[in-house]
Amino acid sequence: MNRRHFTRALGAVAAGAALPRALFATDASRHFAAAPPRVNGTRLNAALTALSEFGKNPQGGVTRLAYTAPDLAAREYTKARMKEAGLDVRVDGVGNIYGTRAGTNAAAKPIIFGSHVDSVPEGGNFDGPVGVFGAIEVAQTLREQNITTMHPLEVVVWQNEEGGTWGSHLITAERVTAAELATVSRGGLSIAAGIRALGADPANISAARRARGSAHAYVELHIEQGGTLDREKLDIGVVEGIVGLRQWEVTIEGFANHAGTTPMDGRRDAMLSASRFIEAVNRVVRAESGRQVGTVGRIQAFPGAPNVIPGRVVCTLELRDLDDAKIGRLYDAVRAEATKIGAQNETTFAYSPLVTHESARCDDRVRALISAAAKGQGFSTKSLPSGAGHDAQNLARICPMGMIFVPSVGGISHSPREFTRAADITNGANVLLDVVLRLDAATLA
Amino acid sequence: MNRRHFTRALGAVAAGAALPRALFATDASRHFAAAPPRVNGTRLNAALTALSEFGKNPQGGVTRLAYTAPDLAAREYTKARMKEAGLDVRVDGVGNIYGTRAGTNAAAKPIIFGSHVDSVPEGGNFDGPVGVFGAIEVAQTLREQNITTMHPLEVVVWQNEEGGTWGSHLITAERVTAAELATVSRGGLSIAAGIRALGADPANISAARRARGSAHAYVELHIEQGGTLDREKLDIGVVEGIVGLRQWEVTIEGFANHAGTTPMDGRRDAMLSASRFIEAVNRVVRAESGRQVGTVGRIQAFPGAPNVIPGRVVCTLELRDLDDAKIGRLYDAVRAEATKIGAQNETTFAYSPLVTHESARCDDRVRALISAAAKGQGFSTKSLPSGAGHDAQNLARICPMGMIFVPSVGGISHSPREFTRAADITNGANVLLDVVLRLDAATLA
Numbered sequence: 061m062n063r064r065h066f067t068r069a070l071g072a073v074a075a076g077a078a079l080p081r082a083l084f085a086t087d088a089s090r091h092f093a094a095a096p097p098r099v100n101g102t103r104l105n106a107a108l109t110a111l112s113e114f115g116k117n118p119q120g121g122v123t124r125l126a127y128t129a130p131d132l133a134a135r136e137y138t139k140a141r142m143k144e145a146g147l148d149v150r151v152d153g154v155g156n157i158y159g160t161r162a163g164t165n166a167a168a169k170p171i172i173f174g175s176h177v178d179s180v181p182e183g184g185n186f187d188g189p190v191g192v193f194g195a196i197e198v199a200q201t202l203r204e205q206n207i208t209t210m211h212p213l214e215v216v217v218w219q220n221e222e223g224g225t226w227g228s229h230l231i232t233a234e235r236v237t238a239a240e241l242a243t244v245s246r247g248g249l250s251i252a253a254g255i256r257a258l259g260a261d262p263a264n265i266s267a268a269r270r271a272r273g274s275a276h277a278y279v280e281l282h283i284e285q286g287g288t289l290d291r292e293k294l295d296i297g298v299v300e301g302i303v304g305l306r307q308w309e310v311t312i313e314g315f316a317n318h319a320g321t322t323p324m325d326g327r328r329d330a331m332l333s334a335s336r337f338i339e340a341v342n343r344v345v346r347a348e349s350g351r352q353v354g355t356v357g358r359i360q361a362f363p364g365a366p367n368v369i370p371g372r373v374v375c376t377l378e379l380r381d382l383d384d385a386k387i388g389r390l391y392d393a394v395r396a397e398a399t400k401i402g403a404q405n406e407t408t409f410a411y412s413p414l415v416t417h418e419s420a421r422c423d424d425r426v427r428a429l430i431s432a433a434a435k436g437q438g439f440s441t442k443s444l445p446s447g448a449g450h451d452a453q454n455l456a457r458i459c460p461m462g463m464i465f466v467p468s469v470g471g472i473s474h475s476p477r478e479f480t481r482a483a484d485i486t487n488g489a490n491v492l493l494d495v496v497l498r499l500d501a502a503t504l505a
Numbered sequence: 506m507n508r509r510h511f512t513r514a515l516g517a518v519a520a521g522a523a524l525p526r527a528l529f530a531t532d533a534s535r536h537f538a539a540a541p542p543r544v545n546g547t548r549l550n551a552a553l554t555a556l557s558e559f560g561k562n563p564q565g566g567v568t569r570l571a572y573t574a575p576d577l578a579a580r581e582y583t584k585a586r587m588k589e590a591g592l593d594v595r596v597d598g599v600g601n602i603y604g605t606r607a608g609t610n611a612a613a614k615p616i617i618f619g620s621h622v623d624s625v626p627e628g629g630n631f632d633g634p635v636g637v638f639g640a641i642e643v644a645q646t647l648r649e650q651n652i653t654t655m656h657p658l659e660v661v662v663w664q665n666e667e668g669g670t671w672g673s674h675l676i677t678a679e680r681v682t683a684a685e686l687a688t689v690s691r692g693g694l695s696i697a698a699g700i701r702a703l704g705a706d707p708a709n710i711s712a713a714r715r716a717r718g719s720a721h722a723y724v725e726l727h728i729e730q731g732g733t734l735d736r737e738k739l740d741i742g743v744v745e746g747i748v749g750l751r752q753w754e755v756t757i758e759g760f761a762n763h764a765g766t767t768p769m770d771g772r773r774d775a776m777l778s779a780s781r782f783i784e785a786v787n788r789v790v791r792a793e794s795g796r797q798v799g800t801v802g803r804i805q806a807f808p809g810a811p812n813v814i815p816g817r818v819v820c821t822l823e824l825r826d827l828d829d830a831k832i833g834r835l836y837d838a839v840r841a842e843a844t845k846i847g848a849q850n851e852t853t854f855a856y857s858p859l860v861t862h863e864s865a866r867c868d869d870r871v872r873a874l875i876s877a878a879a880k881g882q883g884f885s886t887k888s889l890p891s892g893a894g895h896d897a898q899n900l901a902r903i904c905p906m907g908m909i910f911v912p913s914v915g916g917i918s919h920s921p922r923e924f925t926r927a928a929d930i931t932n933g934a935n936v937l938l939d940v941v942l943r944l945d946a947a948t949l950a
Binding site: 321 | 625626627729730731732748750752761762763764765766767768769770771774776777779780781782783784787790791796798799800801802803804805806808809810811812813814815818821822823825859860891892893894916917918919920
């Protein structure tokens, strides 16, 4: 995409020709008489490049953990870009950044769209920022095109997505517990201390809360962190929903003993049981058809010396699927296998829940709008679940929610090698722009 | 055992009656006319209890890593006990403590016996100290009984056994490399810095060296760190040799990726390969008959987050057997299995040697003496290999070597739960005493 696309001079023949005219002939048509507006892809991608300096790694990615200095610096840069886009910037009571643009109807519920700018350790430059800067670019384009929506628009930067979608959780949860606020995030601060580091005050959490029904819709543009769109050479993913996720810490107890003097048949080797557990997770998850996944990502043996049979192994188990009931069935099956494994060498398995996120379905009407907007611009699309968690799953608690995916090369994410082509980012922002306008015209209540 | 055993008043009828009279009628008989001498078990066990205060843990064991403050304090206590036993105490050029007792023939080669006082982290009170204080008790008993051997006696405390039998290695190795001296021991100091911490000077290593043929024999009393003697209710283990040991660091490379978005069949999961590797080690080691053992004691996954498929796993592999060639065969078989495992999911295995200790056979003549001494005192015995490494394996480089084992309850070692009964410790010291006297009378050259 290039500058031509957002000049009114282009006329109705070019990109706009692919739009469903019927829709634009009704409500959406009030926004523009000639060609539909298009974002400035060059400016959008330049902003992403500029952002990649904050927390930059030698490998080319970023380490921008929430609440750390690079995160704070990236947020300041983002606020400045929001202001340039004509947005009224404020930080809410938990540290989320909102950039608001008034609508023609002050009583109308806002349309919220955005993402996050924090990263995992040694993460990439696209997971989060594409959605934030895509949203800012949409706002700036509307301003430049003198398009005012009926609904107020709110571009949002959620705080600490990678640590567990905290910013969106804190303002959509029924209640926030003291234990949650005491959780220590990967950057070293608790959530409460992090809120303060962002210039907000944990005492104001309830004031920041957004009630069910208080927003018209939430839509988030994001890279597809799997490789489906890239592998199938598709432009836009229309997200069906965000899979549920459950994580446990699994403790396997055997008996630590001398690795030289304890015969093989006299061992209660927690490591051997752990190895059979990991294999069983893989076997159980693959046993049924579907897109469920199961992972053991962390492991530690105690005492952890080459010459001592491990008496204890602690590892994690994570299961994800769009169907929460299926996650429960898989968990039961894994535990049944583990019990058998433990009986083989007198080891025991214990499970402690770490994280539970229920699956969140995207709103069917929002999905239809995204699909229509993408197809209207001539893009190839695919409906797919999001295997990764996103702030959107929390927003589904309070309003109709949808997500737009753009391809990530090789499906690589949470890595300095994460990469999304500039053209795909521009495409995604143009779909987002169109979706915001279509949402503005739609009755969703 | 009690005080009665080492008084000459006892006469020849009691414990001495079980001794092979033929042997005592010849050379050994020169030491004592009536009952054979016996150690003071009460004093010996009291010294062990006193030693257990240095580095004491709440769990009842000790953490007395070489070169740390508790190790230094334990060494000072040991030196004081040596002096009480009438030994001439000196520290050699690498920090080993020798307590010497002159023999009647100043030209005769010394008989060396002892063990170590350092421990593993959260270790027990018997692994090492039983041999050191058993040896001191033997020297003190000989003094009290006015028995002077022909050979000089040297009671030894080897420095840093648990970190890799360093003290005995440094004085018996053909050559010591700079890389060895730079090795960082578990207490935090390098071997060179550790030598200095013990009041010695690494510049004097060559002066401390003991040449091949320079000692009459080396004998070490130690707890059996397996459970064989305890399980079979036997008094004394006659050690056949110390098993060879090889350790490797194994690095399994796959590809780190998002645990939510990467389908099961698109993963190059290093953790899954690691689990199959651990299972294969167990299968290969058990596939042949024999007493060989194989252990994976340490493991780490990278990046090590519950929600990331591990792209790399690093673990250890240790193999031990009395036959070094068998260790080599097992290693080859494990590697062949690993190659097949790697092919299943595009992961690779690489091996980096950590430690190699060749097996060390005990001297047949010393073994026979130990067996005769134990049987002569009416003890039940068993010949068995040592699955654990000991300083004795290094002494085998320079002189005939033997080891005496006493039972460890449940075979537990390297743990605060390590326990050897006082009576068994006294039995072991009495066998050691008898063996020293028999060695003194024996021609081994």
